[in-house]
Amino acid sequence: MAKIKRSQFRSFLNTGSIGTPTWSLVGDGVTTGAIEYNPKTSEETYIHEDSATISVESYAPTMPLESTAVAGDAVFEYIDTLRKSRAVLSLAEAEVVNVWLYKAAIGGFYPAERQGVSLQVDEFGGDGGAAAKLNYTVNFVGEPTLGRYNPTLGSFSELNAPAANTLTSLTLGSGTLAPLFAADKSNLFYTTSIAAATVTIASVLSGATIVQKCNGVAVNQGAAGSLVLGENTISIEVTVGAVTVIYYIKATRTV
Secondary structure: OOOOOHHHEEEEEEOOOOOOOOEEEOOOOEEEEOOEOOEEEEEEOOOOOOOOEEEEEEEOOEEEEEEEOOOOOHHHHHHHHHHHHOOOHHHHEEEEEEEEOOOOOEOOEEEEEEEEEEEEEEEEEOOOOOOOEEEEEEEEEEEEEEEEEEOOOOEEEEOEOOHHHOOOEEEEOOOOOEOOOOOOOOEOEEEEEEOOOEEEEEEEOOOOEEEEEEOOEEOOOOOEEEOOOEEEEEEEEEEEOOEEEEEEEEEEEOO
16 A cells, blocks of 8 residues: 655645636745534533533634745745735635545546635744745635546536536447436446457437547547547537537557
């Protein structure tokens, strides 16, 4: 069993806007940071027992970060702006994406969560002769949105397609999709194993513009895409009006 390094858990702060996010890596200058889940529990001892029952009722996650001030780093500049304006309430709210890089990727997308947060500036300054410190706490707000994140593209995708972009059918000439497409048509991320050098691809949604690709090469409806030994990426871009979503299939050719 391989140990998981801290670098395989990464957080990206939205230094842009909610509508047009810019995901900036929380890293440069940051020397320590862990999600503290702060569980809220209740304890009861029932009249027929001598031992207590402890239940976890909720969580209040926070992520305190200790960092050296690095001029020009997008995250530092964002937090420093909040510090100088003493931003509070909605002005101190943003988003983070936490990414689990130790899990398997599908089409370059790793399991992740998109989380609303409030940003709490704790300390700025430090000892004479040393680099300045900017320590702050990321307070989680509400429930996370589960999905996947591609660090290369800087793109977060929710797990499911909106109803208007959900395919009515998606079939491969060989291999079995996991999860089964019939069980969850809106799932955007699938895996399969294929014992062949090619695979036919067909996808249907009335009124949509659909572009199929296998390893980046366009594949017509019902035509075959070429597979390399090992991991391959099949993508299906589904456009309805101004909205485009992409289905990804991690197809492993075994022979």
